[in-house]
Structures are given as C-alpha cells and as structure tokens.
Amino acid sequence: MHIARELPLDQIMLGDSIRLMRMLPSGSVDCVFADPPYNLQLKGELRRPDDSLVDGVDEDWDRFTDFAAYDTFTREWLTECRRLLRKDGTLWVIGSYHNIFRIGAILQDLGFWILNDVIWRKSNPMPNFRGRRFTNAHETMIWAARGRDSRHRFNYQAMKSLNDDIQMRSDWFIPLCTGAERMRNQHGLKLHPTQKPEALLHRVLLASTSPEDIVLDPFAGTGTTAAVAKRLHRHFIGIERHPAYAEAAIGRVQQTVPAPFLGQVTTPSKRDVPRVPxxxxxxxxxxxxxxxxxxxxxxxxxxxxxxxxxxxxxxxxxxxxxxxxxxxxxxxxxxxxxxxxxxxxxxxxxxxxxxxxx
Ligand SMILES: C[S@@+](CC[C@H](N)C(=O)[O-])C[C@H]1O[C@@H](n2cnc3c(N)ncnc32)[C@H](O)[C@@H]1O
The missing domain is CATH 3.10.390 (SAND domain)
Incomplete structure (x- = not known):
C-alpha cells in the first residue's frame, strides 16, 4: 500500500529508503541519482592480506549474505524509484564491477530503458596492493529513462559547453573527492568511505535536469546530490538510514549557497598546456x-x-x-x-x- 503525502522537498529523511519511498506519491520526481551499497563484503575481493579493505569500505550498510539477497534488495528499491519517477524522468545508478551488472540487468527487467553507461575515470585511484589484477580506476554509471517511450531530458548544449564546445563523451575524467570537500568527523577522519565528488553530480544534474526539477537520492550518504542540487537550483529529496551521515548531510546542505542563476555554455586550447575545458x-x-x-x-x-x-x-x-x-x-x-x-x-x-x- 502506498500512502500519498506531501513531498518532503529539500529535506534529508532519516530511515530505510524502500520503506520511505513507499510513502511518497507516484510520478512525483524528475530524476533519481542512486549510489547504492556496493555489495563489497560478499566476495571480500578488495581485501588486503591483513584482511582490511583496500578502499576502506567496511560498513554494516554494505553487508549482504549472498547475490540473491542483494538482487531482492535491488529489485525493491528500483521498483520504488520507477514508481516515483515521472513518465519522462531518468535514473542514474553508480556502481562498480561488484554490483553494476546485476543492477543493470534488474533495471532492464523492470522496464527502464538504458540511455548510456558512463565511465567515471578516477584521476587518483587506489593502487592494487596484491598485484594480481588491474588497478580498479573507474566506476560505472547507468543512465536510464523510466521507459522506452519516455521523452527524456538531455541538455546537449550545456554538456557541449562544459566540454569546450565538443560533444560530451561517455567517459568522464574526474578526481576522487578530496581536500576541503571531503567530510570529516571530529577526529579528522573521513566521515564516509564512498563520498562522491561534487563535480560528478554537477555534470549529472546539469545534463539531465532543469532548474526547479525534483531530484531523489535514496542513498544520500553525506548529501552530495542534495548539496549540488541546491547549488544548481534543483529541489532534492534525500534518504539516508545512518544517523551520523544524515546529520552531516543536513549540515552540509544548510551551508550550501545556491549559485547566482544564469543560463548557458563553452572552450578550446593551446598545444603546450593540458587540455582542460x-x-x-x-x-x-x-x-x-x-x-x-x-x-x-x-x-x-x-x-x-x-x-x-x-x-x-x-x-x-x-x-x-x-x-x-x-x-x-x-x-x-x-x-x-x-x-x-x-x-x-x-x-x-x-x-x-x-x-x-x-
Ligand atoms: C555508497 S553510499 C552513498 C554515498 C553518497 N553518494 C555520498 O556522496 O556521500 C550508500 C549509502 O546508503 C546508505 N544506505 C544503505 N542501505 C540503505 C537503506 N536501505 N536505506 C537508506 N540508506 C541506506 C548507507 O548508509 C550509505 O550512506
């Protein structure tokens, strides 16, 4: 049963995303950005010889007993996201090789229509300590329309402008989240192991949404999606079940100042300097x-x-x-x-x- 109620616009809600999404009205959001649990625990593939995790992800939220449990969870949250999306809305899901292929198959089964898979190529990836396989230097984002008949938004010109007037490609070279942007706890340690860079969300939201659109993030973490949405004059709804992350996200959003709003576009280069748009x-x-x-x-x-x-x-x-x-x-x-x-x-x-x- 779905309880239709007022949309909690520009809020981070504390709780389980599937349960809370079930309380929201159908067809009410324009875009979903989801950064779900990675399912890293299952195979322990990122472990060092001392059994610590290479990228520091060792969280309760990332524990699933087997692939079937992960698939059931994935089907449930994707079903709710699809119900909440407007007909022409789009969904972004980010993941690694541990989960993205399972998610891709399930979202196709549910009726989503894949538009692109975008590679986020990390400029500063974690090294591979065991030397038994390649350094894992990217994550994959699936961008999908709600259905095959959706007339999805793609801000082609804005993307071209962002890339010096050259069509934006599906491989994005963006650094990991570091420096002042990285949220830290009172001991100066990383608050969250998988905080995404704002630059990534800037491009995602600029490409696929308009000002005043509503963006849902069902796994909000430190509130990266919410902060960038606010900066770019989009509305957001964030859901996070870990109280410390939700609290940090709320504080972060409060401190975010919307950019003075204007419109559009671009850039080229000199031979002897790095090509930076x-x-x-x-x-x-x-x-x-x-x-x-x-x-x-x-x-x-x-x-x-x-x-x-x-x-x-x-x-x-x-x-x-x-x-x-x-x-x-x-x-x-x-x-x-x-x-x-x-x-x-x-x-x-x-x-x-x-x-x-x-
Ligand atoms: C990969 S992280 C998201 C990080 C986020 N994109 C950021 O930039 O900070 C996934 C988040 O989902 C949360 N989470 C996991 N399962 C959840 C659930 N069922 N309901 C709500 N939040 C959940 C975790 O606590 C974690 O913070």
Whole structure:
C-alpha cells in the first residue's frame, strides 16, 4: 500500500529508503541519482592480506549474505524509484564491477530503458596492493529513462559547453573527492568511505535536469546530490538510514549557497598546456558560477554560468566566443583575454589550467 503525502522537498529523511519511498506519491520526481551499497563484503575481493579493505569500505550498510539477497534488495528499491519517477524522468545508478551488472540487468527487467553507461575515470585511484589484477580506476554509471517511450531530458548544449564546445563523451575524467570537500568527523577522519565528488553530480544534474526539477537520492550518504542540487537550483529529496551521515548531510546542505542563476555554455586550447575545458574548472570549484571575468583593461566584463559558458549582455557562449563577440573579432583566445580578480589584481584565467588535478 502506498500512502500519498506531501513531498518532503529539500529535506534529508532519516530511515530505510524502500520503506520511505513507499510513502511518497507516484510520478512525483524528475530524476533519481542512486549510489547504492556496493555489495563489497560478499566476495571480500578488495581485501588486503591483513584482511582490511583496500578502499576502506567496511560498513554494516554494505553487508549482504549472498547475490540473491542483494538482487531482492535491488529489485525493491528500483521498483520504488520507477514508481516515483515521472513518465519522462531518468535514473542514474553508480556502481562498480561488484554490483553494476546485476543492477543493470534488474533495471532492464523492470522496464527502464538504458540511455548510456558512463565511465567515471578516477584521476587518483587506489593502487592494487596484491598485484594480481588491474588497478580498479573507474566506476560505472547507468543512465536510464523510466521507459522506452519516455521523452527524456538531455541538455546537449550545456554538456557541449562544459566540454569546450565538443560533444560530451561517455567517459568522464574526474578526481576522487578530496581536500576541503571531503567530510570529516571530529577526529579528522573521513566521515564516509564512498563520498562522491561534487563535480560528478554537477555534470549529472546539469545534463539531465532543469532548474526547479525534483531530484531523489535514496542513498544520500553525506548529501552530495542534495548539496549540488541546491547549488544548481534543483529541489532534492534525500534518504539516508545512518544517523551520523544524515546529520552531516543536513549540515552540509544548510551551508550550501545556491549559485547566482544564469543560463548557458563553452572552450578550446593551446598545444603546450593540458587540455582542460573551462567548464571543468567550474565543476571543480576553481571558479564559481556567477563569478565576473574582465578583459585586461576592465573595459568589458562577463559572468560565468554553471555550465562554463559566459554571458555578457546579449552575447552568450564559450570564453572564446564571447571574447570574440565583445571585440567584434573573428576569433579570440578566451584563456588569455579573460581575467579574474585575485587580491585586487587581475589575473588571466589561463593560470587555472595549471592547477593540478588531485
Ligand atoms: C555508497 S553510499 C552513498 C554515498 C553518497 N553518494 C555520498 O556522496 O556521500 C550508500 C549509502 O546508503 C546508505 N544506505 C544503505 N542501505 C540503505 C537503506 N536501505 N536505506 C537508506 N540508506 C541506506 C548507507 O548508509 C550509505 O550512506
């Protein structure tokens, strides 16, 4: 039985996701991002010789007795997600080789229609200590529409803009969550073993949702999805059953400031510097949506949007396109034309390209 009630918009709910999802009304969310338990305990494959887990995942929430138990759990939460999705809504599930193939088969059986599998390639993966197989350097995200007949949202231009005006590919090179973004407990230790990088969620939500859409995360953990949704002016519903994680997620969301909202798009490169799309600097938080850029003489200024495009009056596009438009020139190297303010001085945004990826 489903108890239809008001949507708990912009809240992190404490409890079991299947039980709580059953209380929400059908067809009420636009997008689901799910980062379910990985099922790592089952095979103990990530264990070091001393039996500790290589990536530190050793949690009650990740314990299943066998594949059948994991499949039953997977079928139940996916069934609820599908019921809660609007007809044209989409679902993202992230996982590793331990669980993603089982999840993929089950979601197809339930009627979801797979749109892409996206590889999140980690720039700084955990080494393989035993040396008996390859270093596991990626996770897989399945992106699926609710059904074959769904007219799903894909913000093609925003993705192209985020990638220097080149079509966004299905392999994403994004660092693990480190530094100030990593949530820590009072002893300075990692609060959660599998906190996802905000850059990953930035791209997911920018690709598949619109402002004001409702995004559900049934395994919210530290609230990464919720925080990024708030920053990008999307609504969220988070569910987490571990009180310490839920509490941390609530605090994190409270501290998140929505980006000044604007619209669209892009960037290219120089041969001798690493090819970094301007959009990825926005994703990594090196430059904030809403920041102002200037030309060297401060004659013109433009505003950075969430997908890495610039807006200046009626001109909108990549750092290069808008640089060219404001000079009435056929082309422009936006990296050297645009500057940001740092300690009262103007610095070319080119310097950001050399900030190492952790
Ligand atoms: C892989 S982690 C998600 C991490 C999250 N994406 C982040 O960035 O912090 C999975 C989370 O699901 C929670 N969880 C597991 N089973 C659950 C259930 N049945 N109901 C609610 N939460 C659950 C765990 O406590 C854990 O925090």
């Amino acid at each position: 301007f959009g990825s600097l926005v994703e990594r938080g090196l430059i904030a949506p809403g920041a102002t850029l200037y030309d060297r003489a401060r004659r013109v200024s433009a505003t950075v949007t969430a997908d890495g495009s610039l807006v200046c009056g009626t001109a909108r596009g990549s750092i290069h396109q808008v640089g060219a438009a404001v000079q009435n020139a056929p082309s422009c190297n936006g990296w050297t034309f645009w500057h940001m303010e740092q300690d009262g001085n103007l610095v070319a945004i080119d310097v950001l390209r050399s900030v190492p990826i952790a």
